[in-house]
Amino acid sequence: MNIIINGIQYEVEKGITILEACRKAGIDIPTLCHDDRLEPSSSCRMCLVEIEGSKKLVTSCSTLVKENMVVYTHSARVMEARKEVLDLLVSNHPMECLTCAKSGKCKLQDYCYEYGITEASYKGARRKPKIDTSNPFYDYDASKCILCGLCIRVCDELQGTSAIGFENRGFDVVVTTPFNEGLVNSKCVSCGNCVSVCPVGALTPKKQTYRHWETKKVRTTCSYCGVGCQMDLVVKENRVVGVEPANVVPNDGLLCVKGKFAYKFINHPDRLKTPLIKRNGKFEEASWDEAYRYIRRKVNEIKEENGPDAFAGLTSARCTNEENYLFQKLFRAVIGTNNVDHCARL
Amino acid sequence: MTNSIGEIVNTDAMFVIGSNTTENHPVIATKMKQAVRRGAKLIVADPRRIELADYADVYLQLKPGTNIALLNSMMNVILEKGLYDKKFIEEKCENFEELVKVVKEYTPERAAEICGVKAEDIIKAATIYGEAEKAGIYYTMGITQHTTGTNGVMSVSNLALLCGNVGKESAGVNPLRGQNNVQGACDMGGLPGDLPGYQKVFKPEVIEKFEKAWNTKLSSKVGLTIPEIMDGAADGSIKFLYIMGENPMVSDPDINHVKHALENVDFLVVQDIFMTETAEFADVILPAASFAEKDGTFSNTERRVQRVRKAIDPVGESKPDWKIIMELMNYLGYSKKYLHPSDIMDEIASVTPSYAGISYDRLEDGGIQWPCLDKDHSGTKYLHKGNIARGKGLFMPSDYAESAETPDREYPYLLTTGRILYHYHTRTMTGKVDGINKLAPSSYVEINEETANRLGISDGDRVRIASRRGEIETTAKITEIIDDGVLFMPFHFADGAANYLTNPARDPIAKISELKVAAVKIEKVC
Ligand code: SF4
Ligand code: SF4
Numbered sequence: 112m113n114i115i116i117n118g119i120q121y122e123v124e125k126g127i128t129i130l131e132a133c134r135k136a137g138i139d140i141p142t143l144c145h146d147d148r149l150e151p152s153s154s155c156r157m158c159l160v161e162i163e164g165s166k167k168l169v170t171s172c173s174t175l176v177k178e179n180m181v182v183y184t185h186s187a188r189v190m191e192a193r194k195e196v197l198d199l200l201v202s203n204h205p206m207e208c209l210t211c212a213k214s215g216k217c218k219l220q221d222y223c224y225e226y227g228i229t230e231a232s233y234k235g236a237r238r239k240p241k242i243d244t245s246n247p248f249y250d251y252d253a254s255k256c257i258l259c260g261l262c263i264r265v266c267d268e269l270q271g272t273s274a275i276g277f278e279n280r281g282f283d284v285v286v287t288t289p290f291n292e293g294l295v296n297s298k299c300v301s302c303g304n305c306v307s308v309c310p311v312g313a314l315t316p317k318k319q320t321y322r323h324w325e326t327k328k329v330r331t332t333c334s335y336c337g338v339g340c341q342m343d344l345v346v347k348e349n350r351v352v353g354v355e356p357a358n359v360v361p362n363d364g365l366l367c368v369k370g371k372f373a374y375k376f377i378n379h380p381d382r383l384k385t386p387l388i389k390r391n392g393k394f395e396e397a398s399w400d401e402a403y404r405y406i407r408r409k410v411n412e413i414k415e416e417n418g419p420d421a422f423a424g425l426t427s428a429r430c431t432n433e434e435n436y437l438f439q440k441l442f443r444a445v446i447g448t449n450n451v452d453h454c455a456r457l
Numbered sequence: 458m459t460n461s462i463g464e465i466v467n468t469d470a471m472f473v474i475g476s477n478t479t480e481n482h483p484v485i486a487t488k489m490k491q492a493v494r495r496g497a498k499l500i501v502a503d504p505r506r507i508e509l510a511d512y513a514d515v516y517l518q519l520k521p522g523t524n525i526a527l528l529n530s531m532m533n534v535i536l537e538k539g540l541y542d543k544k545f546i547e548e549k550c551e552n553f554e555e556l557v558k559v560v561k562e563y564t565p566e567r568a569a570e571i572c573g574v575k576a577e578d579i580i581k582a583a584t585i586y587g588e589a590e591k592a593g594i595y596y597t598m599g600i601t602q603h604t605t606g607t608n609g610v611m612s613v614s615n616l617a618l619l620c621g622n623v624g625k626e627s628a629g630v631n632p633l634r635g636q637n638n639v640q641g642a643c644d645m646g647g648l649p650g651d652l653p654g655y656q657k658v659f660k661p662e663v664i665e666k667f668e669k670a671w672n673t674k675l676s677s678k679v680g681l682t683i684p685e686i687m688d689g690a691a692d693g694s695i696k697f698l699y700i701m702g703e704n705p706m707v708s709d710p711d712i713n714h715v716k717h718a719l720e721n722v723d724f725l726v727v728q729d730i731f732m733t734e735t736a737e738f739a740d741v742i743l744p745a746a747s748f749a750e751k752d753g754t755f756s757n758t759e760r761r762v763q764r765v766r767k768a769i770d771p772v773g774e775s776k777p778d779w780k781i782i783m784e785l786m787n788y789l790g791y792s793k794k795y796l797h798p799s800d801i802m803d804e805i806a807s808v809t810p811s812y813a814g815i816s817y818d819r820l821e822d823g824g825i826q827w828p829c830l831d832k833d834h835s836g837t838k839y840l841h842k843g844n845i846a847r848g849k850g851l852f853m854p855s856d857y858a859e860s861a862e863t864p865d866r867e868y869p870y871l872l873t874t875g876r877i878l879y880h881y882h883t884r885t886m887t888g889k890v891d892g893i894n895k896l897a898p899s900s901y902v903e904i905n906e907e908t909a910n911r912l913g914i915s916d917g918d919r920v921r922i923a924s925r926r927g928e929i930e931t932t933a934k935i936t937e938i939i940d941d942g943v944l945f946m947p948f949h950f951a952d953g954a955a956n957y958l959t960n961p962a963r964d965p966i967a968k969i970s971e972l973k974v975a976a977v978k979i980e981k982v983c
């Protein structure tokens with residue numbers, strides 16, 4: 112099927128949306144409520160485009176391509192309409208970019224920059240702040256919420272928990288839990304998948320201690336369960352300060368509470384920092400060389416006296432493949448026994 | 458897993474048995490719920506009314522330890538109704554007659570009696586599974602942690618074979634592996650009878666191959682499993698024990714026995730990232746780096762080998778485990794040095810056929826599912842495609858047998874154990890996270906309301922629970938999700954540890970302990 116976008120002809124698959132066609136063609140369309148994994152909701156209206164022969168602008172996220180369709184993604188009319196959307200949002204948004212944790216990674220901020228919105232033109236009543244801090248891992252600040260609905264749809268359609276929904280009408284709409292009982296008392300399982308998709312600073316991890324531009328991200332595999340979710344560790348000054356889900360197999364952008372929030376053990380003060388040797392029933396700090404020599408002496412003594420089958424090792428389902436390989440090699444090739452097992456049965 | 462996580466959303470029916478997927482494999486559970494939304498049917502069998510039961514077309518609240526009766530009965534119904542895959546069985550399976558003979562005895566009425574469920578629900582479950590074009594079975598320790606665990610696994614496989622659900626997309630036999638790299642630890646030869654890639658130590662050609670590759674002499678005597686190692690440490694035949702990244706003082710059955718073993722062993726080395734209940738017994742503790750401080754790979758439950766990447770420097774003087782083991786090997790006179798874990802992976806690939814095509818440069822943009830036989834092989838999404846790996850699918854029917862310990866006069870309640878969403882294994886890591894401790898602070902026991910009323914126990918009361926092996930105190934949590942007479946405890950907590958009570962009786966083949974069934978008594982602490 113052929114369509115023309117901004118004067119250039121493209122061949123596209125049948126049945127895809129204009130948004131998908133544009134993205135495949137490398138044309139950037141702004142969106143606030145869109146997520147490829149979800150049903151389109153066409154609510155934010157940032158993705159509006161102009162179609163030749165159609166009076167009204169259409170939402171590209173929910174309009175399918177048609178043969179010989181002629182699309183304009185950045186015409187004057189489109190730009191005006193998007194500015195209007197942003198203006199309305201900003202008019203009801205506290206301009207706290209200087210202190211907001213989301214700054215630098217906020218879609219509203221980015222689009223305002225791109226579309227040149229410096230100030231709200233609608234001045235008047237703003238929504239009152241309603242903050243839910245009951246969850247131990249993240250907060251919801253209604254005054255910053257742009258009502259894109261992503262959090263609700265992710266919790267429902269992908270996470271399958273359906274803990275949250277919109278409440279009230281018109282001006283006072285907020286995201287909340289049934290009966291307003293607070294997130295911590297709801298069905299919420301603290302997976303943080305809503306936090307990860309919020310495009311603005313309405314849902315944020317508690318006590319975030321970094322600004323986004325100070326951090327780097329390192330792609331890795333979750334170290335908890337066997338699902339093997341892919342995630343990015345957020346690193347600031349040699350400390351892990353956050354975790355973001357990666358939108359790839361096997362987890363497609365989802366994590367659970369352990370992967371998303373249970374990372375603070377990494378830089379915990381109780382981490383073991385030096386080898387320890389027990390002397391007279393008490394552990395004393397030792398150097399690596401001392402520890403290795405001590406083990407070597409014992410290995411030699413016991414091997415001499417009792418042979419290799421008096422040795423046994425428990426390797427670890429928590430360690431890497433490379434480490435497990437070396438551990439069994441240590442026992443088999445260096446010590447000389449097959450007494451090596453791990454907790455596969457637990 | 459024979460199949461992949463990504464295939465779940467397109468399945469027609471799922472049978473989840475002995476797996477509380479929402480809490481133990483949360484992201485896999487999200488895929489299951491997505492599949493239900495797309496119209497897939499769901500059968501759940503578990504002693505507790507777990508969250509997935511809310512989404513199920515049939516929920517079977519079976520008595521702990523009765524899986525085999527249920528599975529046999531489902532097969533009985535499928536045979537009776539002619540829902541089995543005749544062509545698949547004729548072409549690809551062996552020993553069908555034997556299966557028919559065994560499961561004939563398991564009418565829904567008889568199994569209903571054994572399992573404590575309704576016969577009509579067994580029929581409904583069997584019909585859903587049997588009628589589905591593509592149906593996957595998902596299970597975990599609820600199947601395996603029994604003295605009949607191996608037979609339980611065989612019975613699951615019998616059911617899948619019977620309906621031709623092996624070697625097919627969005628179907629299969631899918632044990633969900635618990636720990637991040639339990640799959641990899643097995644693949645890498647962390648088993649007493651297996652060198653890397655499940656190459657058996659008792660096969661002379663295997664030993665010869667590895668002696669050549671490692672340039673050393675090797676033993677062909679099958680080694681000891683963990684329970685046997687603990688017995689050996691307790692009786693003095695094991696003198697030197699090296700524990701890397703495990704905490705048997707919380708995780709293993711019959712903690713009193715473990716404690717005796719660790720106290721008795723001559724020399725104990727523990728390598729971990731934190732001081733643990735187990736490390737307290739060590740002669741030497743070696744500080745390891747966490748996953749965020751090292752490079753490497755984990756193999757997930759769908760056999761996908763994925764990269765672990767170093768994000769920060771090791772904390773303090775700690776070192777990555779691979780470095781510690783290598784340096785110790787060097788101290789012990791084995792001079793081989795590896796500069797980076799990728800060198801180790803190259804060696805793994807050279808001796809492990811299923812990993813032969815894996816190297817770090819290929820893992821940059823996502824993982825590879827083994828078997829990956831050479832550099833051009835793209836990996837294996839689901840196993841047994843076209844043909845079953847061993848040639849023919851073998852039916853291995855078995856009869857239901859009672860658990861080693863069943864409730865009696867002295868110990869009238871049945872205790873089963875498991876994990877909860879918020880904690881991981883022995884809490885070495887999750888126990889250090891404030892928010893997690895807020896949500897799940899301490900040990901508890903789930904008790905059915907009727908049981909509690911009989912015993913005069915109210916929600917939040919302190920209770921004392923005892924088995925033939927030990928006694929603990931914990932807090933009562935009254936709930937409707939569990940049957941009268943059955944108790945459930947998460948095993949994560951060292952204080953009020955469920956494993957003082959659990960039964961170390963083992964399955965004769967897999968040597969897995971019966972952590973899911975122990976007879977106990979319970980009383981209110983006055
Ligand atoms: S944390 Fe998870 S369960 Fe809770 S509201 Fe957000 S998406 Fe839903
Ligand atoms: S909290 Fe965030 S994701 Fe949810 S509706 Fe508001 S802006 Fe959107």
Ligand code: SF4
Nearest residue numbers: 333335336340367370
């Ligand atoms: S994020 Fe949760 S589901 Fe995913 S691997 Fe980690 S523990 Fe498992």
